[in-house]
Amino acid sequence: MSETLEPALPDDLDEQAERLMRRLCDRELTVATAESCTGGMLAALLTDIEGAGRGFERGFVTYTKQSKTELLGIEPDLLDQNEAVSEVVARAMAEGALKRSKADVAIGVTGFAGPAGPDNEEGLVHFALARRNGRTLHRERHFGPVGRGTVRVNSLKVMLEMLEQALEEE
Numbered sequence: 001m002s003e004t005l006e007p008a009l010p011d012d013l014d015e016q017a018e019r020l021m022r023r024l025c026d027r028e029l030t031v032a033t034a035e036s037c038t039g040g041m042l043a044a045l046l047t048d049i050e051g052a053g054r055g056f057e058r059g060f061v062t063y064t065k066q067s068k069t070e071l072l073g074i075e076p077d078l079l080d081q082n083e084a085v086s087e088v089v090a091r092a093m094a095e096g097a098l099k100r101s102k103a104d105v106a107i108g109v110t111g112f113a114g115p116a117g118p119d120n121e122e123g124l125v126h127f128a129l130a131r132r133n134g135r136t137l138h139r140e141r142h143f144g145p146v147g148r149g150t151v152r153v154n155s156l157k158v159m160l161e162m163l164e165q166a167l168e169e170e
Contacts, residue, residue, distance in 0.1 A: 009045070009153065016160045017045050023167050024055030031163060032103035033059040034072055034093040036084075037111040037125060038152050042159050057103035062093065072096030083120075085110050090126035091136050098130045105166050106130045107159050111141075114148040125155050129162045137162065 024031060033043045043059030046052075062068045065079045074092045082088045093108030111125030123143035130136040141158055143151045 021052035030057035032101040032106040034097035034108040090128040094128035094130040113151040
């Protein structure tokens with residue numbers, strides 16, 4: 001079980017993360033994360049599971065356009081021509097994390113966890129999962145104005161589900 005985040009996270013989420021990491025380790029697979037709105041929460045959750053560290057390759061927290069370009073190799077034009085919270089950017093984040101790591105699978109997340117600008121939807125989150133030598137999957141969720149913490153925790157649930165689904169398809 002995770003220790004650092006345990007008091008703040010529902011038990012079922014913690015248990016789900018532990019199952020996922022054990023499955024990754026059993027299959028000798030690794031994951032990389034590219035997080036924006038969750039601020040590294042998934043990486044923290046996955047690396048807090050004792051004895052399962054070999055299933056985690058690396059994590060990127062990329063909040064700004066510049067960090068997405070520098071760390072994930074996303075072309076500045078792609079970021080200039082698309083909203084930061086979009087399917088295109090989520091896919092680019094996951095694919096960039098895969099390219100910039102030795103992981104077998106990478107997951108990217110970008111969204112509005114808290115109040116968004118006047119033309120943006122609070123609680124809108126885009127997720128993408130990229131597999132080495134495979135296709136990139138996308139999910140979009142509309143969590144609504146439920147608060148920053150709730151959006152972030154719900155985002156963790158979606159990312160864990162996507163990773164579990166990817167393992168089932170291996």
